[in-house]
Amino acid sequence: MKVTFIGGAGVVTGSKTLVENNGIKILIDCGLFQGIKPLRELNWLPLPISAASIDCVLLTHGHLDHCGWLPLLVDQGFSGKIYCSNPTMAIAKLILMDSAKIQEEEANKANKENYSKHEIAKPLYTVAQAKKVFPLFHVVKINESIPLAGGVSALFTNAGHIIGACSIQLKSEDKTLVFSGDIGRDNDVLMFPPTKPKNADYVFLESTYGNRLHPDTDAKSELAIEINNAFNKKGTVIIPSFAVERAQGIMYLLWQLRLENKIPDIPYIIDSPMGVSAFDVFLNNSNWHKISVADCVAMSKMFTMITDYKDTLTAISDKQPKVVIAASGMVTGGRVLSYLQEFIGTPETTVIIVGYQAEGTRGRKLTEGANEVKIYGKQYPVLGRITEIKGLSAHGDQKDLLNWLSELKHKPKKVFLVHGENQPADELRLKIIEKYGFDCCIPLMGQEFEL
Structure with a gap:
């Protein structure tokens, strides 16, 4: 089994994690890069692997930095199923259409008012391209194991954060991988507390607020x-x-x-x-x-x-x-x-x-x-x-992230800290080592690991 961090490593954006097992390729999230220009420019590059070779996408939730690159994935040849919860499908459709419409409008405005650095400003993708994603969505029920391919199954559990957001457990014959997605707060105004994992050989944990505690204010x-x-x-x-x-x-x-x-x-x-x-x-x-x-x-x-x-x-x-x-x-x-x-x-x-x-x-x-x-x-x-x-904030803070790990029955072989800038991720790494003694790693963009 091999894992490649295509996006969402060292940054809070562009989440894409590729899992390869027995010839099967599974992409966890397919997000858009946002923020500084060097990151945004990554959106225009093709994936480092053939999009057509990916068997399926597992979507943790419908935010743009987790689903916003799907139209390009489909445009470059992906034709498999996109597994997600029912609210995530509804939200992702809204967000993709909104993203495409904004990009078309801003390209038109840039061309009309002549403030683009390019001779002709083009949208990253169009509304028509976004709509081609929709037939590929496949709704799953949470807490029910679903078979994928290559001896791998997936289980979606509530992650809090936003409506429909899930953590995802992947199981092969002898390995259990848990992808946190974005973890919500234990005391959120709207959402229920996230479900904590019980078993994991490898954990992929977001670290957006890895160095921050939410203020105890009203x-x-x-x-x-x-x-x-x-x-x-x-x-x-x-x-x-x-x-x-x-x-x-x-x-x-x-x-x-x-x-x-x-x-x-x-x-x-x-x-x-x-x-x-x-x-x-x-x-x-x-x-x-x-x-x-x-x-x-x-x-x-x-x-x-x-x-x-x-x-x-x-x-x-x-x-x-x-x-x-x-x-x-x-x-x-x-x-x-x-x-x-x-x-x-x-x-x-x-x-x-x-x-x-x-x-x-x-x-x-x-x-x-x-x-x-x-x-x-x-x-x-x-x-x-x-x-x-x-x-x-809809994101769990350092205390919430540490607490999310608290019910693991045995020590995982490795915890990968993703979807966080370097300093928050590193401070969370030190806290996890201090509290649990887990082996922690902060992967780099494009880095591969054999599991």
């Missing part, structure tokens, strides 16, 4: 303070948010605050076609989260749900105080850019960052105190208040 109260301060200044609050889970979690907290009369009666806007559609996925998969269908319906009535961009322009032109939740969460694209173009240069504006911001993203630059930000080829001064509420 995110709900922090939201109320920021919204009331902005309201008193007659300013707009912009919350860049991932359309899946994060947006719904913020909606739930804002709904509670309004019920308690702790925030003002002003417009509360969800401006994300994908976020609106993702809310339907929550309604249709109530067994995957803590909120009842009745509460989901009740809280949705508090928000203006925008899908048409004409309504976005209307909301932007309305200068009364309001709260806008818009994608993308790392401020790399989407409707949030239109709001920032209008409001980032206004001192009354408050921008609340609520999730992980990868290196090289606008969100990371804003949290690091950038004085200006580039949007669609133009620089905008950052005069609004930029603040970060860290207690809203």
Whole structure:
């Protein structure tokens, strides 16, 4: 058995892990690289192996950095099954369509306004290419072993994080591999705690927050303070948010605050076609989260749900105080850019960052105190208040990640730390050695291991 780390090694993006066993090739996740330009440029390169030679893809969840390269995989010849949970299939379809549409729109805009460095800007993939992925999805039930090929079986278990997210256990004749996917928090607002593995010879553990502990603060109260301060200044609050889970979690907290009369009666806007559609996925998969269908319906009535961009322009032109939740969460694209173009240069504006911001993203630059930000080829001064509420992350912190390993019945032969930048991964490595004495390794991009 051989494992190759094609992506998601040393970075929090582009997750792709290839497992080869008895002539069978299995790809765990197929994510898009995001962040700094050298990483984004990797998206344009073909896989180091033939896409047509891959037998199947196992998808942990529907975030872009785990599923966003699937259209290119199919375009380069992959024709096998893509195994995932039912909510993950629904979310992945939304995210792939949104990604393709944004890429087409940005390429057209770059060509029209002539700010691309290329003679003709092209999208990484199109809506038509994204749709070709859909027939390959194959829904699996969690906690039920499914046979793949080459004597390998797979078992999907709940990982928390976002709706439908799973960890994946691969078993061959004499080896058990466990891929964590992205691990959620043990005390998440929306999601149930992740299921801990009991047996594993090899563990592939994400390390996004490997060096961080979530603050022991009340995110709900922090939201109320920021919204009331902005309201008193007659300013707009912009919350860049991932359309899946994060947006719904913020909606739930804002709904509670309004019920308690702790925030003002002003417009509360969800401006994300994908976020609106993702809310339907929550309604249709109530067994995957803590909120009842009745509460989901009740809280949705508090928000203006925008899908048409004409309504976005209307909301932007309305200068009364309001709260806008818009994608993308790392401020790399989407409707949030239109709001920032209008409001980032206004001192009354408050921008609340609520999730992980990868290196090289606008969100990371804003949290690091950038004085200006580039949007669609133009620089905008950052005069609004930029603040970060860290207690809203959908990722488990160092304590959660260590706890996820706590029920293993025997010491694994090796723990690979993936999907994390080098420093967080290394600090988590030291903590795992200190607490459990496990053999830990931080693989490099492209590195191969014989198991």
